[in-house]
Amino acid sequence: MAFDVKLPDIGEGVAEGEIVRWLVKAGERVREDQPLVEVMTDKATVEIPSPRTGTIAALHAEEGQVVNVGAVIISIDVDGAVAPAASAAPAQAPAAHAAASATPAASAPAGTATTRVQATPAVRQLARQLGVTLESLAGSGPGGTITADDVQRAVAARSGDTTPAAAAPSAAGGTRIPLRGLRRRIAEHMRHSLDTAAHFTFVAEADMTDVAAHRAGLAQRAQSQGVKLTYLAYVVKALAASVAKFPMLNASLDDAASEIVLHPDVHVGIATHTPDGLTVPVIHDAGKRTLFAIAREIDRLAQAARGGALKLDELQGGTITVTSTGARGGVLATPILHHPQVAILGVHEIKPKPAVRDGQIVIRDLGNLSLSLDHRVVDGAIGAEFLYDLIARLEAPAAWLPDTEIA
Numbered sequence: 001m002a003f004d005v006k007l008p009d010i011g012e013g014v015a016e017g018e019i020v021r022w023l024v025k026a027g028e029r030v031r032e033d034q035p036l037v038e039v040m041t042d043k044a045t046v047e048i049p050s051p052r053t054g055t056i057a058a059l060h061a062e063e064g065q066v067v068n069v070g071a072v073i074i075s076i077d078v079d080g081a082v083a084p085a086a087s088a089a090p091a092q093a094p095a096a097h098a099a100a101s102a103t104p105a106a107s108a109p110a111g112t113a114t115t116r117v118q119a120t121p122a123v124r125q126l127a128r129q130l131g132v133t134l135e136s137l138a139g140s141g142p143g144g145t146i147t148a149d150d151v152q153r154a155v156a157a158r159s160g161d162t163t164p165a166a167a168a169p170s171a172a173g174g175t176r177i178p179l180r181g182l183r184r185r186i187a188e189h190m191r192h193s194l195d196t197a198a199h200f201t202f203v204a205e206a207d208m209t210d211v212a213a214h215r216a217g218l219a220q221r222a223q224s225q226g227v228k229l230t231y232l233a234y235v236v237k238a239l240a241a242s243v244a245k246f247p248m249l250n251a252s253l254d255d256a257a258s259e260i261v262l263h264p265d266v267h268v269g270i271a272t273h274t275p276d277g278l279t280v281p282v283i284h285d286a287g288k289r290t291l292f293a294i295a296r297e298i299d300r301l302a303q304a305a306r307g308g309a310l311k312l313d314e315l316q317g318g319t320i321t322v323t324s325t326g327a328r329g330g331v332l333a334t335p336i337l338h339h340p341q342v343a344i345l346g347v348h349e350i351k352p353k354p355a356v357r358d359g360q361i362v363i364r365d366l367g368n369l370s371l372s373l374d375h376r377v378v379d380g381a382i383g384a385e386f387l388y389d390l391i392a393r394l395e396a397p398a399a400w401l402p403d404t405e406i407a
Helices: 094-103 121-131 148-157 181-196 209-217 220-226 230-244 292-304 380-395
Strands: 001-007 018-021 034-038 045-049 054-060 067-068 071-078 200-205 251-254 259-262 268-274 276-278 318-322 342-346 351-358 360-374
Touching: 001 054, 001 148, 018 181, 018 351, 034 071, 094 220, 121 148, 181 276, 200 292, 200 318, 200 380, 209 230, 209 360, 230 268, 230 318, 230 342, 230 380, 268 292
Parallel strands: 268 318, 318 342
Antiparallel strands: 001 071, 018 034, 018 067, 034 045, 054 071, 200 360, 251 259, 268 276, 342 360, 351 360
């Protein structure tokens, strides 16, 4: 008797997940708690373990397919389970195994009652474009799912067909890479952010010379405590202090309720590049942490992100975001908001440049900060005041960073 495994409720607010990679195949033996599949949500990538020991009867989704929470994704023939007698449920007895062992229902004679064929929305659209009836195909994908290749083969097999071959998407002259996993989530979030928020970006120059000197003075102390002290740690510490004066930047917009939500605590997202794409782990309660504690958390989260070891709660709850590409930060950028947040700060390359001080040209460590805001919530004047308050802190760290706020 087959046991149906449904996509579980992975986290608060998660309604669907993308099948990133199957870790098992039909006919394979699995033990309880063995990982079955990697699923990507808008929060994290997680592995779904097997709830039973047995044999995989069918996979009900393709890699790259998005499925709803509660949908059956895999069926397992459980060890020791007894199939119900044929007289008990004659119409349903073979259903759990149909995708794995029976001839696909799509190939049944016309007029026979059949189940809906399995195909992703993209494949269904392709079939409509090419005039292919999905019910006439035997799927080659997991659990009998019809793939784009199945549709293309059906077109190629038709003789005397007048449907122009040009209707099919062509890959000539280039390599096509499926938009899946984290890359697809990034694409969806960025598009949604741009479609929803009223973006504008304000850029100002920061003199980081005193931060550089302050950091150099703490180098031995930081090293003795195993702390990797970076400019980014100073930025996050100063950001949390400035946000306290400008609470509208530590907010989100609830579009459905038409309400601005002011967050009482500062949880700073750190945009981090990983081999799979950009992810945003969160430094929770940044305003309550010391400079060294922030530096440790930045380093820990970055390593976890690049190693694919972030926990779900480490990706949730951000109220404002900082993005930086370090030494390759360039001159300026227009960061895209991490919706529904209303502010994101871009930190750019800091290097020695000529500057005018007291009528003299001197060399200072200068870098630009790019602040993108949702104009529906934050006006330009408020954004500018906030950024200049932040810059004032960075230009005089000793004035607002007592020793008790360092280690």
